[in-house]
Amino acid sequence: MAAPRNVTVEIGRQRDVESAKEDSPTSKKTWGSRLEGRFPLTQWEVAAAMSVFLIFSVGLICIYSTMPPADYEKILRLPRTISDLRILRDHLATYAKDYQAQFMLGYCSTYIFMQTFMIPGTIFMSLLAGALFGVVRGFFLVVFTATAGASSCYFLSKLIGRPLILWLWPEKLRFFQAEIAKRREKILNYMLFLRITPTLPNTFINMASPIVDIPFHVFFLATLVGLMPASYITVKAGIALGDLKSVKDLYDFKTLCVLFLIGSISILPTILKRKRMYE
Template identity: 25%
Template sequence: MNLLILRRLLPVAILLGGLAVFLLLGLERYFSYDLLCRHQVTLTQWVARHALISAAVFVLAYALVVAFSLPVAMVVTPVAGFLFGTWMGAGLSVIGATLGSIAVFLAARTAFRDLFRARAGPALARFEAGFQRNDFSYLLFLRLVPVFPFWLINIVPALLGMRLDRYALATMIGIVPAAIVYASVGAGLGIVIGRGERPDLGIIFEWRILLPLLGLAALSLVPVVYTYLRKPKATP
């Protein structure tokens, strides 16, 4: 039994260990804007010479950033826009982030799903059932609204029994708008660097960007509202 528990906890232990190593070694210094400015020419030239390899390396790196929940994910997508352009950078970011999210989802489901179900009371069980009826819409809403912690959204659906294929599709669709916004910021980094300025990564919280995202999030809940309205009313 102890061996079985250890095997279930191993994926989570690996992911948490990666985060701990990253923080203890101070590796976030390699994801700084200043470092990008110093090596921009080298990076752009290497990407130009090795387009396919650089794209694959970026996707893998982004997947690891998300899987280990490293506190640098927000700066990675702008770098993708800088190196690959807005559309390709956004596409590679979506692929990498989705793969990393799947790793967290599977690790959380393996380690904690059975424990969560065993400890869940009747009220929580009803909440779980309600979530599963419209899990795609709920997850899409959470992905589209840029205020919920990304790592938390990776874990909760696993605990609530969401299917992997629905989770992956909702994640991929839900992160597209923000990826395009950040990649477009990155695509203009060359001009920003030339001016000696810093990019505005808070642009997503400006109303001209935030309102359309909130509108898309509201649309994602339409199936939930429709299901609720069609539910037969209990007779007294």
């Protein structure tokens, strides 16, 4: 009787092992079942995302509640076109001048909030910085807020981003992961290239970076330095909103060539190293 009992115990153990593999967060079946559904996040992940969103929202409301009184119906309306931006600039010009410190705090908080939760429209915020604060102050303001917002999005993605990005951009993520794997030794140079050039969307880079194990210090430095050229172009364009017809006019062929030229300089050491290896 001992033999059949041992066989039964062994079969039970195998079933337990197979069940554990299927329930593992890294198992293909688990990820596949997530992707087959309409929404990939679990209840815990949705609760975590909502908690973070609530904390940021409360902070933003507290900041706005301490600002001097104004016509918030006009101030809080996010622009979606260049025409909307011109109207918003006219409404905010006096307010931003009279309450500069409070307005900058509200501006930075709004920009970081939008960047963290991937809300479209940050390019209009960058243009607005140039229109209201000029090139120098607007440039530093945009670089600071864009870097802070991207960093915040990085940590949010580290918390709940993996299933979401696998659901939204599975092919793009595989491509990004393969490119990062080939450039581990010069990952900072490659990240600089991606930030400077419009090769991949910044929103995708913010979300995908922690998923493909890019260290935060590399992500932060590449973001801080890499966003400078595009930020300068956008802020400078904000000064002459009257001459700007569409957001597409910001990045014409000449501007894109300049950005790719600057980006190519960042990966030049990697290219030279590979050339020496094959000589």
